[in-house]
Amino acid sequence: MNTQVQSLQPSPASVQAGLARPMLVLFVALSLLTGLLYPGVITAIATAVFPRQAAGSLIGQDGKLVGSALIGQPFSDPKYFWGRLSATAPMPYNAAASAGSNLGPANPALTDAARARIDALRAADPHHRAPVPVDLVTASGSGLDPHISPAAAQYQAARVAGIRGMPIQQVRDLIAAHTEAPLLPVLGEPGVNVLKLNLALDGVAARR
Numbered sequence: 118m119n120t121q122v123q124s125l126q127p128s129p130a131s132v133q134a135g136l137a138r139p140m141l142v143l144f145v146a147l148s149l150l151t152g153l154l155y156p157g158v159i160t161a162i163a164t165a166v167f168p169r170q171a172a173g174s175l176i177g178q179d180g181k182l183v184g185s186a187l188i189g190q191p192f193s194d195p196k197y198f199w200g201r202l203s204a205t206a207p208m209p210y211n212a213a214a215s216a217g218s219n220l221g222p223a224n225p226a227l228t229d230a231a232r233a234r235i236d237a238l239r240a241a242d243p244h245h246r247a248p249v250p251v252d253l254v255t256a257s258g259s260g261l262d263p264h265i266s267p268a269a270a271q272y273q274a275a276r277v278a279g280i281r282g283m284p285i286q287q288v289r290d291l292i293a294a295h296t297e298a299p300l301l302p303v304l305g306e307p308g309v310n311v312l313k314l315n316l317a318l319d320g321v322a323a324r325r
Contacts, residue, residue: 176312178319184312188212189263192315195241196280198265198273200311201252202234205260217258231255242276264308267296281322291317 163171174186184190189200191209203209204218220227231254238249250269270292278285295314299305 176316178316183316186310186313187263188261190312192311195276197315197318198270198277198311199253200265201262202230202254202256203260204256210261212261215259215261217260218256245275247272263310263312265311267292267307267309270309270314277318281318283321291321
């Protein structure tokens, strides 16, 4: 009797074969749903509702692509506003390798990087002895931050105005015009997009 009962039970191999098909069907269905259908629908909606943002918030000038409003660029020429430090490798603001410095406050490398940046700012404007805003001497968590604080922009206004031969009030007005308010009062702080501000400076120079 026991032998007959055991012979009616399915073998482990047949059980595995019976489970394989629904698992494979589920895998394919979820792959299509989450890997193709859902991203495709979201991309189509984003492109229709927010076309500029969906395309990467690209910035053009004189018919040429000059960058993105979402990714900073390294500026070192004193006639331009400088952005935040970037810890990405192998070059600053490498969008393919977003990363912060991950240096702790007790790490000497963090102090050395801040001192080097302060020295560069002092060398570019020797007569400016005001305290340097902290965001000009530290890297952001992403290494790609395109913004600086209004205080960091105002700190550089005298240098930029002097080198370009512009009235400092005109430079301050450009800073104010390019200061972006946070989405909500409780989300973030005002910021100045460095690339947009520098392009505006070049635009003023071109019209003079």
